[in-house]
Amino acid sequence: MLTSALVIWTTGWQAGGVGFGPTRPVGPASRVAPDAPTSWPAWGFTHTQVSVDTQQGPAQALRDLSREAMPQVTPIMGWGLDNPEPSPGEYNWASLDHRMSVIRKTRGTPVITLCCSPDWMKGGAQGQTDWTHLEDAVASQHFDDFANLAAKVAQRYPDVRYYAVWNEFKGFWNNRANRWDYEGYTTLYNKVYAALKKVDPDLRIGGPYIVLNSDAPGRAYGPPSELHGVWGSMDQRGLDAVKYWSKHKAGADFLAVDGSSLPQQKDVRMNEFETLAKFSDATKWLRGLDPKLPVWWAEWYVEPDGSDWSDEHRGAVLTAAFMEFVRGGASSAYYWSPQTHTSGSCAGCLWFGSSQGGGATPNLVMLQNFARWFPPGTRLVDVRSSDPSVRVLAQAHEMVLVNTRDTPVSAQVGGHKVDLAPYEVKWMGR
Template sequence: MALALTMCATYSDGPGGGRDAGTTADGDKVHGTPVPPRGDPQPELGWGFTHTQYSADEGDADARRRAEQTLSAQPVPQIQHIMGWGAENPEPSPGRYRFDELDSRIDLIRRTGGTPVVTLCCAPDWMKGGKEGGTDWSRKALETAPLPEHYDDFAKLAGTVAKRYPDVRHFIVWNEFKGFFDDDRGRWNYEGYTELYNLVHAELKKVDKANLVGGPYLVMDSYEPRDPTYASALKGPWGSVDQRVLDAYAYWNEHKRGADFVVVDGASYTRDDELLPDTFRATEKLTAVSEWIGDRSGGLPVWWAEYYVEPGDDDDDRHGWSEPRRVAVHASGLMAMARGGASTAFYWNPQNRGAACAGCLWRSTQLSDGGGALPMMKLLSRFAKEFPPGTRYDDTVRTAAAEDAPDLRVLADDEVVLVVNTLDRPVRAKVDGTSLDLRGYEVRWQAR
């Protein structure tokens, strides 16, 4: 009964209940026990992942504990959005907040030793022309940008989030320019996004000058090489990046009022899901984009908020590849971003509730035997451990002349060599002076 009364008190604090039931007016009250950052926050975080609709903060108790042990074994940076992807509408009505789910995700990141990153997306309905007190969770509604007259309100919400979680020092402004495409002009409304970005940036720095803020989180879409549609000079055998995206970046880059890192997003495949010239060499796009951004960022670190190397089906599910192939191609993608100078990237974790989950990082915590690390988690955590920010890569590693040598991918520093066999059959090769027998699609870590 005491618990029931506590729950009633907690979830009935709106004025007279009704549409504001379950909300609170003190959204900026510090939640839980913040974990003090170790030293000054750095703009380069390394290799991590994004929490999506389902994560390790719900399900079977034993499975949750195992998942937390999995994540704690090699802590990595972790992203959580403020609305959607597992988080409730944070401000259903002006000045009335609901942070239960976001609290839960931040607590999970704290418990597992990860560096928390908050993506400031998406916006409550009333900021988008919808009704106060309600939430339309349709994809169209979720991906609608705030109206210009509510940019200030969104910035204030960002400030409230920053005050609530003072140990969060890294913030990404919005997600993929959602809702900012101008259909009449056939281009991105980069003026509107940049105005929103600047207001949010100013608000976060007002809360704490140590907060680090980045954008614009553009999707670096590309077309196949012979397609002249919005062709640009950023191109290769993998395709040509949409010029309209580059125009949006150029405007933001010129008119932003400060940034601590630059955020992009994209896939190795084209808009038509073509992997060119083949599955593995298509990842060279990630290198080219990283270099292009790095050349124009004024020295700011390059982040990939999302990266994809495997096309999805009509429901965006990815069940067509074997797990060894998936891990091999993702390893090549990580290597490609690192070669291009990117220092931070986040794997979009497709976690679901079932036993079958292509590319998931851990076995679902809804299962009594869940929580254990899956192959993609093992790859990501090892890559994060071996190649942290500041790694000086060694380009002198040699692969002995052999028929299959061009089909190996290699990345090394002073202590370890990562080798990927891009073929679906065994390969014998000599890498860095060591003879290796590699299985099809094997990812091998070799100490130096």
């Protein structure tokens, strides 16, 4: 138990949401289990359409991002990046080169998602890019061409060691059977896997990067599911896709999925903290398929569309979600960075717009704290709260507390009385 004197840091927002209060400074790394994959890319984020590589004047964001080395994910096309091969054998690497340089500059561990594909690989014209068809699947006759493009990417960026193949089964849906086209995706995956391993057998490659949708309790749609929880039931069609890929893949170094903690039914209101158990329950199920494969959450979401959550509310749910990834045994989880324009701000952003200083928000500080104090394999310590509405995750030197209520709470945590404001997050270190 953490019963010695504690130092407390609070991650919070000042009035008006333009700055944030004192945050726990990055400190010494925690002890982890001897067999923990300490070199594995763990908690990080994905660059999207408007990121630090496209904003003007993000100097403070770049400095804040550099404080803690974290994995940073980028696709090869879309979400701010140009078509890398507009015509067969004619390459355009400028935008991807620039994003890669920013990742390196900010001490990031680069992770590449091999999505999406040039138009001519999916029925479009050579030399043109129709962004309305970004999410179309690669045509089967061009699987080899896409695998060749993946190999070209690996050759151009030899410092990249981690590759996820495709994204959310985009375009791979079997309308006739009302299920995912897992046969087509797995065929593409195997060709890409072979091409990358030919470039460098030590590259880490994984899939299937399927979205795991779930239904609210009593509202299941589709075939009966083998995975249930307080959050509802998983759509069995997603689980079937994972199982097919797991059985028929040529090889893999990790298993990647994504999903929301919320059910598919938009009209159902559920407790946003209780539904987070989906992440740990699903992770444990995935680890059961092949205990040797690390589990990645390539994307994850917790907030309903059009919510009126405050910054504090959102921060509490995001932090509690990371607790579930740690407890469930996930090896990586990547925050899908919301898009914001140069001078603006947005809900859930990792850095402020340039008109607001461009620095880190508490969301980025939270990611950095988890990367520092709770990497995969961290030995957890059993620290409990006297109030069940206060969630606690602890290791030998640091713990994080979350008040899941919209009212103040006083609780005994690890032998100490702790007062928490509504939805407050506290990092506490010895």
